[in-house]
Amino acid sequence: MKLLVIKIETSHEVEDALDFYSQEHLNALGVEARKRSDFEQAGWLHDSTVVELDDIKDLPEDMQFLAYFDEEADKDDLIAKYKDKLAELAGYGLAIGQAEISADYVADQDWNTAWQKYYHVINFSRHLAIVPEWEDYQPAFKDQAIIKLDPGLAFGTGNHQTTQLAMLGLENAMTFPAKVADVGTGSGILAIAASKLGASEVLATDISDESMTAAKENAGLNGLDNIRTQKTSLLSDVDEKFDIIVANILAEILLDLIPQLDSHLKENGKIIFSGIDYLQLPKIEQALAENNFEINLTMRENRWIGLVISRKQA
Ligand SMILES: C[S@@+](CC[C@H](N)C(=O)[O-])C[C@H]1O[C@@H](n2cnc3c(N)ncnc32)[C@H](O)[C@@H]1O
Numbered sequence: 001m002k003l004l005v006i007k008i009e010t011s012h013e014v015e016d017a018l019d020f021y022s023q024e025h026l027n028a029l030g031v032e033a034r035k036r037s038d039f040e041q042a043g044w045l046h047d048s049t050v051v052e053l054d055d056i057k058d059l060p061e062d063m064q065f066l067a068y069f070d071e072e073a074d075k076d077d078l079i080a081k082y083k084d085k086l087a088e089l090a091g092y093g094l095a096i097g098q099a100e101i102s103a104d105y106v107a108d109q110d111w112n113t114a115w116q117k118y119y120h121v122i123n124f125s126r127h128l129a130i131v132p133e134w135e136d137y138q139p140a141f142k143d144q145a146i147i148k149l150d151p152g153l154a155f156g157t158g159n160h161q162t163t164q165l166a167m168l169g170l171e172n173a174m175t176f177p178a179k180v181a182d183v184g185t186g187s188g189i190l191a192i193a194a195s196k197l198g199a200s201e202v203l204a205t206d207i208s209d210e211s212m213t214a215a216k217e218n219a220g221l222n223g224l225d226n227i228r229t230q231k232t233s234l235l236s237d238v239d240e241k242f243d244i245i246v247a248n249i250l251a252e253i254l255l256d257l258i259p260q261l262d263s264h265l266k267e268n269g270k271i272i273f274s275g276i277d278y279l280q281l282p283k284i285e286q287a288l289a290e291n292n293f294e295i296n297l298t299m300r301e302n303r304w305i306g307l308v309i310s311r312k313q314a
Pocket residue numbers: 046047154155156157158160162163166183184185186187188189190205206207208211232233234248249250253275
């Protein structure tokens with residue numbers, strides 16, 4: 001089956017109005033807004049990857065609004081209605097941009113599954129493999145643990161080098177069944193890795209609702225009942241101590257976490273940091289030293305640095 005998609009090159013100022021009009025008045029099956037600003041900020045918001053705008057296919061001038069309809073819907077009638085709507089919105093003084101409207105047909109079966117082609121099994125290490133929910137995998141070692149994952153909307157598919165450095169840090173630091181905090185859990189991947197590596201219990205925190213949902217679902221997918229989730233910023237409102245604290249977040253945010261570490265870390269505890277661009281390392285090193293911590297192990301993959309940290313030894 002196919003879907004009719006109406007594409008409108010317009011301005012972000014009319015996003016809410018077009019969204020409402022499409023769903024409430026035209027019974028669209030779904031809508032999508034591709035905003036230039038989202039692409040420009042995407043790398044920074046999620047993992048500080050530098051986004052090459054030239055590489056993005058069909059990059060909108062400001063906003064491309066897409067509304068999906070049944071294949072049988074009257075394309076010319078819909079185009080005329082959107083034209084009128086844009087004229088009405090312009091009359092209210094809203095920017096409507098280029099106001100170019102076109103129609104196309106897309107295969108319906110691609111809608112939900114298109115993104116799945118980007119995710120495959122990662123045979124990560126002697127101890128861990130990451131397996132998307134829809135794939136089968138035979139462990140390379142009989143005791144290699146499998147992390148089943150549905151990446152959903154949250155960050156943390158296992159593909160990113162920062163996640164992988166944090167997992168290596170966990171493998172290094174997990175020398176007994178430790179109590180672990182995973183700060184900025186995203187999909188829950190590091191919390192699950194910690195549990196599979198033998199953690200006694202794990203607390204996973206994040207500020208985003210999507211992450212809380214994804215982390216709970218993924219913990220369930222792996223049949224793990226020793227992972228708790230808590231929506232909070234960093235370790236605020238957490239009144240517990242941990243043997244291992246792992247955080248894969250931007251350096252700017254790690255700087256805010258550093259002063260919270262001492263009161264949440266048990267004696268002889270370890271901290272794992274990832275998500276640090278090598279240019280930001282000196283700032284992190286300085287803040288760690290000022291808070292009485294020292295770096296035990298430095299790992300690097302391309303621009304990214306991962307650290308295993310402990311309190312300064314007397
Ligand atoms: C780079 S992702 C890491 C996800 C996953 N832990 C991994 O390693 O793949 C960073 C996560 O930190 C979360 N985050 C950002 N600021 C935060 C804060 N102040 N407190 C808690 N979580 C935060 C984001 O919502 C995001 O899920």
